Amino acid sequence: MSGFFSKQHSVAQPGYSRWLVPPAALSVHLCIGQAYAFSVFNDPLTRVIGVASSAPDDWKLTTLGWIFSLAIVFLGLSAAFGGKWLEKVGPRLTMFVAACCFGGGFLISALGVHLHEIWLIYLGYGVIGGIGLGLGYVSPVSTLIKWFPDRRGMATGMAIMGFGGGAMIGAPLSVLLMDHFKSAESVGVVQTFLVMGGLYFCSMLIGALTIRIPPPNWQPAGWTPPLVQNKMITDKHVHIDQALKTPQFYLLWLVLCLNVTAGIGVLGQASVMIQEMFKGSVTPASAAGFVGLLSLFNMGGRFFWSSASDYLGRKNTYFIFFAVGAGLYSTIPTMGMTGNMALFVLLYALIMSMYGGGFSTIPAYLADIFGTRFVGGIHGRLLTAWSTAGVLGPVLVNYIREYQISQGVAKADAYNVTMYIMAGLLVVGFIANLSIRPVHEKHHMKHGDFDELDGIYPADDADH
């Protein structure tokens, strides 16, 4: 079994089409993206005992909020610590373990709901499922980059777009299943968890069985590495541990963290913001529609911007995110004051597309700076920036808003300062991006270093 899942046994044979790799990656990312739709279970989980309405012994929303938080924390931890293991064992075994963890997490959580033991859900979805999220997120990234040296951005964009799309499938699927299974005695969550755990396990397993790594020296037919090398794209490789000793890693960490902090911050308040800025013309239902529209732009931006980065260059793409983004964030308060809702929606949608683009362009940026050999592991460690931003963004926005209101600022105007501060964060991100230079050659791996690892020095591939 371990042989079948080993790295050596997942090397592609001649004739294998590289276009099988993106759907293999998508079959994992479309599953784990469900995490962003977990909130659809919140209301039913507060009525597990009372069914029609909450009973005194039912779980409170504050208790349930920890499930998602734990999952995101373990996503970051497993991506950071599991990345090195991924590079050692390959994507197939990593995807298989991710499938077991994510699918198994649902099954343990189903038992937790059945027994009404919250710690089982914390353990199941939060800890074990969270580990599945992190391993599943990073597992196909380096493989895609190696299969698509000519279109690194587009390839990773396809997979990471799937993470955005996963919530769009997960939310209606959960509602559909709960409606099917609910009865006078049950809210239907146990059965829904069991079905979803099984479905997600199977889908992720299909991805694990289909993915292949390219053989040594492989290149796309008819493609040769560009003769005039872009200084910002290296053909050398930096080891995961060595990457942490370079300033580039921390600058890129800051670039991701600031882009995500600003995006998460405004995404979290989008629904309330549009209702308060356009009082009377936006109902809670249309505000929910607005959030749905933003999630579409978030997903589309992941593919669009990372694909565009293949032509624009990674550094220039982030310059656009930070410069245009700062301008858009600063313009939003004016749109609210002038009452131009169409433009307000358009600007918000553009911001969300660049928020998504920040996630999907970063793996290709890492591959350009640190080489392709350990990009999966380095990407995993960089995802701690996402976890940090996940805490920082909402806290910053809520704190600023509460402070403004306590100072007597009208609710509709309390967002203005927030938007200006977010624009300021993007300016800092612009400076961090501006400071990124090629990695000093002392950090590059030498032939001897590779011999210790597996006897292959991948830079030889690039000489062909």
Next chain:
Amino acid sequence: MNNSESSKSSSPWLLAVFWLYVLIPLSWGVWSTLKKALALFG
């Protein structure tokens, strides 16, 4: 055991089926979200 016994080219049918396998649920998710988003313009 080698899982990739065949050295033949990947079948275009296999490619099409695998892409449909991921694109159909994704399209359903996008459609469900779009329907919700229409409320904004309704």
